[in-house]
Amino acid sequence: MKAKKTAAVIFIFFLLLFIAYKPYEQSLYADTLLKQIFMLYGFFINNTLLMIHEGGHGVCYILSCPQFLTAANGTIFQLLFPYLLGFISKKQGNIFGYYIGLFFLGFSMQYTSWYISTAHEGLYLDASKSFLGIDGYHDFNYILSALGLINLDWLISGIVKAVGYIIMFYSCFKMVIMGWVEGGK
Numbered sequence: 001m002k003a004k005k006t007a008a009v010i011f012i013f014f015l016l017l018f019i020a021y022k023p024y025e026q027s028l029y030a031d032t033l034l035k036q037i038f039m040l041y042g043f044f045i046n047n048t049l050l051m052i053h054e055g056g057h058g059v060c061y062i063l064s065c066p067q068f069l070t071a072a073n074g075t076i077f078q079l080l081f082p083y084l085l086g087f088i089s090k091k092q093g094n095i096f097g098y099y100i101g102l103f104f105l106g107f108s109m110q111y112t113s114w115y116i117s118t119a120h121e122g123l124y125l126d127a128s129k130s131f132l133g134i135d136g137y138h139d140f141n142y143i144l145s146a147l148g149l150i151n152l153d154w155l156i157s158g159i160v161k162a163v164g165y166i167i168m169f170y171s172c173f174k175m176v177i178m179g180w181v182e183g184g185k
Contacts, residue, residue, distance in 0.1 A: 083102070115139070
């Protein structure tokens with residue numbers, strides 16, 4: 001029970017810092033110790049999701065998928081991975097672990113939202129905005145252009161961001177319920 005309470009507090013704290021600092025909208029310069037710790041933690045999680053994202057593209061390179069699926073598969077993997085970890089936890093009877101997986105799904109959606117919001121800037125993502133630090137092919141420019149939705153990148157991004165926050169808040173709420181109200185069941 002103590003572990004669930006501690007974890008719930010940590011995730012709520014992370015969520016509040018995430019809202020305050022929005023690392024995808026700021027430079028990596030951290031002027032306070034708290035922001036430095038948060039940015040380091042966010043860096044670790046973000047790069048883990050980046051590897052999963054790029055692995056999704058890699059699967060399509062190996063299987064010779066159509067270009068649309070190749071572009072989409074990075075994000076599909078990036079969103080499915082945390083959800084599947086949570087789902088597997090739930091199947092094994094670890095409901096708290098399920099909410100941790102959902103939380104990271106919401107976190108991943110925040111970065112996906114930012115990526116979508118830059119789709120109108122062109123088919124190539126500038127190195128300064130690329131997670132890889134080099135100019136790269138912009139998945140969402142291609143996807144939204146192919147669907148005729150490139151002019152709605154701001155709206156799609158906003159919806160994804162809102163859903164991501166809802167998932168993160170919901171997960172934290174359920175962790176609090178499990179830690180305090182249900183007595184750690």
